[in-house]
Amino acid sequence: MQPGAVLILPCETRVREFDAKLLLGMLTAAAGGVAIVGSKKPIDLSLSRFPPGIYVGKSLTARSRHNLAIARACGHRVVLWDEEGLVWASPEVYWKTKVDPETLNAPELLIAWGEDNAQVWRDHPDYAGPPIEALGNPRADLLTPRLRSLFEAEVGSIRATHGRFILINTNFSRVNHLQPRQNRHLKWLREKRPDDPRGGFAAHKFELFQAFSDMVPELARRLPEVHFVVRPHPSEKRQTWEHVAAGFDNVSVAQHGNVVAWLLASDGLIHNGCTTAVEAFQLDRPAIAFRPVRSARYDHALPNDISLAAADLDELAGLVERASADSAALFSEQAGSESRQVMRAALAGFGEHGLASERIVARLGQLSEQGSIHGARSRWMPAVLAFRRLLRLLEQRLPGTANYRPYLAHMFPDIDQAEVEQSLRQMASCLDIAPVPRVRELETNVFRLEPA
Structure with a gap:
């Protein structure tokens, strides 16, 4: 240079x-x-x-x-x-x-x-x-082994506060934005323009948002021995998820810090179409894609394709129990050669030293x-x-x-x-x-x- x-x-x-x-x-x-x-x-x-x-x-x-x-x-x-x-x-x-x-x-x-x-x-x-x-x-x-130690202190602090937990990462900032005027998906839903794919995308995203809002308390009720941490997208309204989690001692809501530390501290991740699943894969943490509704046109393929899939709460609860029992074994099941090939196409230098x-x-x-x-x-x-x-x-x-x-x-x-x-x-x-x-x-x- x-x-x-x-x-x-x-x-x-x-x-x-x-x-x-x-x-x-x-x-x-x-x-x-x-x-x-x-x-x-x-x-x-x-x-x-x-x-x-x-x-x-x-x-x-x-x-x-x-x-x-x-x-x-x-x-x-x-x-x-x-x-x-x-x-x-x-x-x-x-x-x-x-x-x-x-x-x-x-x-x-x-x-x-x-x-x-x-x-x-x-x-x-x-x-x-x-x-x-x-x-x-x-x-x-x-996320590479050379730099993960940057997060050691933060990982220790998270574990001291929350113990062992499953991370639930949400990415619904366009239907649950911190500033209501920025809820663009809701605007696209109201407009209902048949020539604009954003309307269909917004409808799909809103349906997933409602499914996650129902999933969190039901999962907490089914698995009282498992602690869950809901981590909203940085632009999301945190209070929405605090309301969803109200009354459950085994659910916390946290929005601070780099997601890398939260992933390293966790036993696994629940998401749908979220970049954190790609990051979890690089950190050897299992990722579960909760997919109660599917759309070939509107789903985010990469993070869902490299994750274990749960179509309903029964499947999700079973995978969460396995992640809590043996996180490494579940990730080994997830991270086969096909998933690694997908990662190499998505991420330049994946698996390399540079x-x-x-x-x-x-x-x-x-x-x-x-x-x-x-x-x-x-x-x-x-x-x-x-x-x-x-x-x-x-x-x-x-x-x-x-x-x-x-x-x-x-x-x-x-x-x-x-x-x-x-x-x-x-x-x-x-x-x-x-x-x-x-x-x-x-x-x-x-x-x-x-x-x-």
Whole structure:
């Protein structure tokens, strides 16, 4: 990597993305570059203040298109991956809900989780040919044996609080969102547009949400000796699940911390179409897909295909009892050669020693050698972003907006420089990297990493 080359790594959801991008930033600094890592909102509003670099966007939605245009106008090269590109329903539904044609064709490079993700982009009817490389994602690196020790203290704390348990992970943020105005699936249900696959997807998701809401208390009633921890999606309304679990001493609801620690602490996972099943597979934890309703068009195939399936409560209770009795034996049954083949197609580097972060740093290092975008830095961008910062101050007081202060604090709780430095020391120790990169806090929740 060119000395001083800058990578800009915005994170929307701290518990899902920050540790992984901190790892990517550390390897960038270890290679001689500079990384700016932190909360997406303040980073996007400060793009004109950073030296020209490579902006790594996190989604291919229409909303991302505007941020990419601003990044380019501030002189940055643009690279994209999709944090939700690992798990999706049919290509048609994924394209309709997660892929904007202009955004798909905007970057200089698209980084895919694996070949399946790369192919669904190539197959998009509006794909115009930007380079696609299946390099993986730093989130998968945290699950490798080399880095699992990062979560030892958190795993110990979870086990001290909850003992042995089965994790129930939910992913119903679009019907049970923390901010009611963001319940998009309910909006699609009301519209009932026959030409729009989002309506059918929403109906299927809502049916699953109701099934999970009924399943939790019934399972707790049938298996009183088993403790269950319900972990809602970070954007979900936690109180909904607390109401569902009310009255059961063997059910807890927890939404904090990285899911990796919760998976490592558990005896197994219950889900439907959730990315955590892929993560559980990488951590050698059994995953049970509760599938009381099925749809070839709307189910998320990857996590369900690599999991043990339960069509009803009887089957689910039987698998939970087996996970509680011998988690390793149940995972051995789940993780056959067919499942591992599916994982290799979905996740670049699955089962290999190298890290996705190492591959990404090497590839972006090549891109950085091309320098900045000549003549692309708009002199008007500082004023435009100053206006957007003022607008954000107003929206922070308005419930339901994407900038509402309590919502942003929920999605990205504050982290200070000392915590970042401690995480970097642990990561560096796991990977035998010395010296540890220097850290400087640029503003709240935004950090600059550079060579020591």
